[in-house]
Amino acid sequence: MKHRGKKAKKAAAAVLAAVTALSFAAAPVFAGQAAAADTSASADSADAKNTVNITVEPGDGTIAVAGKLKDAGIISSGLLFRARTRFSGADGEWKPGSFELDKDAGAGGAIKELTDAHAGEVRVTIPEGKQVRQTAAILESAGVCGADEFLNACVNHKFDYDFLQGIDTSGRISGLEGYLYPDTYYFEPDSDPDTVIKKMLDRFQEKVYTDQIRKEAKDMNFSIDDLVKLASMVESEATTESDRKLVAGVFLNRLNGTGWKLQSCVTVEYAKGIKKAIISYEDTQYDSPYNTYKYAGLPYGPICCPGQVSINAVLHPKASNYYYFQSDSSGKLHFAETFAQHASIQKDVQSNWNTD
Numbered sequence: 001m002k003h004r005g006k007k008a009k010k011a012a013a014a015v016l017a018a019v020t021a022l023s024f025a026a027a028p029v030f031a032g033q034a035a036a037a038d039t040s041a042s043a044d045s046a047d048a049k050n051t052v053n054i055t056v057e058p059g060d061g062t063i064a065v066a067g068k069l070k071d072a073g074i075i076s077s078g079l080l081f082r083a084r085t086r087f088s089g090a091d092g093e094w095k096p097g098s099f100e101l102d103k104d105a106g107a108g109g110a111i112k113e114l115t116d117a118h119a120g121e122v123r124v125t126i127p128e129g130k131q132v133r134q135t136a137a138i139l140e141s142a143g144v145c146g147a148d149e150f151l152n153a154c155v156n157h158k159f160d161y162d163f164l165q166g167i168d169t170s171g172r173i174s175g176l177e178g179y180l181y182p183d184t185y186y187f188e189p190d191s192d193p194d195t196v197i198k199k200m201l202d203r204f205q206e207k208v209y210t211d212q213i214r215k216e217a218k219d220m221n222f223s224i225d226d227l228v229k230l231a232s233m234v235e236s237e238a239t240t241e242s243d244r245k246l247v248a249g250v251f252l253n254r255l256n257g258t259g260w261k262l263q264s265c266v267t268v269e270y271a272k273g274i275k276k277a278i279i280s281y282e283d284t285q286y287d288s289p290y291n292t293y294k295y296a297g298l299p300y301g302p303i304c305c306p307g308q309v310s311i312n313a314v315l316h317p318k319a320s321n322y323y324y325f326q327s328d329s330s331g332k333l334h335f336a337e338t339f340a341q342h343a344s345i346q347k348d349v350q351s352n353w354n355t356d
Contacts, residue, residue: 051100056114058096065094069110074101081107090115097121121186126200128182128307129235131270132174135305144187145196153193154180161201163209163224171300173270173290178228178302179204208311216315225302227314232302235310236266237325243333244310248317250325250335255297260323262292262299270303278350326350 052072056065062085066078075081085091090111097120099113124142126135132154136147155175169175176197181204187196209224217227230251238244254260265279271288284293289300322335324342328349336342 050103052103053098053100054110054114055098056094056096060094060096062091062094065114069107072101073103074105074110075107081110085111095120118186120188122189123184123186125184126180126182126305128310129304130182131304132177132180135180139187139196142187143189145191145193150193150196151175153197157194157197159194159197159201161205161209163205164201167225173301176201178225178232178305180305181207182305182307183207207308213311213315220315222314226298227311228302228306229298231306231310231314232304233262233264233266233299234313235306236270236304237264237327238310238333239331241309241313242318244313245316245318246320246322246335247325247333248310248313249320250322252314252317253320253323257323261296264292267292267299267303270299 052074054068054072054074056068062082063078066075066081069075069081070078082091084107088111093115095115101110101113105113122142122144124138124144126138130138133147133151136150136154139145139150140147151174154177155170155172159176164176164179180197180200183200183203185196185199185203187199208228213227214224217224220227222230230248233251234244234248238247251262251264254262263284267290268279268283268286269275271290272283272286274283276283284291287294289295290303292299320335321337324336324339324345325333326336326342326345326349327333334345334349336345
């Protein structure tokens with residue numbers, strides 16, 4: 001390659017200065033790859049609408065990419081973008097695939113996204129506390145795999161992990177409920193459900209099935225399955241870390257007491273596939289091994305996929321003399337030691353609730 005003269009170097013420096021001024025006027029914000037504005041509970045928010053799709057074909061060079069970005073309104077000058085990529089080392093590093101970029105990403109954000117190692121993959125966030133059926137809907141919406149196929153695999157397919165040994169997933173409502181670790185993942189579009197599930201089970205093994213957690217669970221006379229069951233209840237009942245520790249303590253007080261049932265409304269809701277402000281007496285009589293009003297001990301299986309905070313809350317609960325808790329209309333939990341205290345709290349917080 002020939003060396004450039006002083007004039008050429010000065011011209012290049014001027015272009016770089018102009019590029020820098022344009023590109024760093026605002027910090028780049030980008031939404032992720034291929035149909036992958038984060039597919040979480042907030043995926044249909046107003047922010048998700050401020051995006052455009054860019055497709056990089058195999059063999060596309062910087063000129064072609066610059067043209068697409070300019071047409072989409074992400075950059076204002078193809079010439080400056082091409083100069084920026086030369087000086088940043090991104091020239092020729094474009095990854096084929098479909099990308100969803102924020103309209104305000106600018107040159108910096110576009111370069112980062114279009115040269116990313118996850119190019120062409122779908123970025124999906126599974127929030128803590130989602131049930132398998134909800135995860136299936138999120139994955140289908142993101143174009144990762146069909147919801148029905150995913151649910152079928154969770155119930156009927158076998159996966160070789162130590163923490164699943166002895167668990168009849170085919171007998172549980174959603175099979176692998178509790179074990180699909182909530183996190184952010186990258187998947188190929190139209191993936192095989194087993195491939196998706198294995199990635200989520202791998203994450204569970206990495207985050208939960210550790211020597212330390214297994215030891216702490218064993219010290220409580222809990223199996224990992226017991227831990228996940230109780231953590232899923234804690235996840236479903238409480239929203240803050242402090243409340244989760246207290247709720248875990250309440251459940252453990254009942255489990256370790258004589259003649260107590262857990263009597264958790266969320267287990268009834270899961271068993272019946274419902275969601276109500278106040279469950280009825282008839283609901284509590286629903287015959288299901290998940291119903292902790294009807295049957296003593298932990299439910300037959302987890303009722304959601306808990307996050308790390310809820311798992312830690314079970315392992316490190318807040319000690320108290322509480323045996324009851326009740327949420328108000330804002331979700332705040334009120335704890336009580338006796339049934340009389342609990343009944344008084346219920347009367348206060350439920351007085352204006354619509355129980356239909």
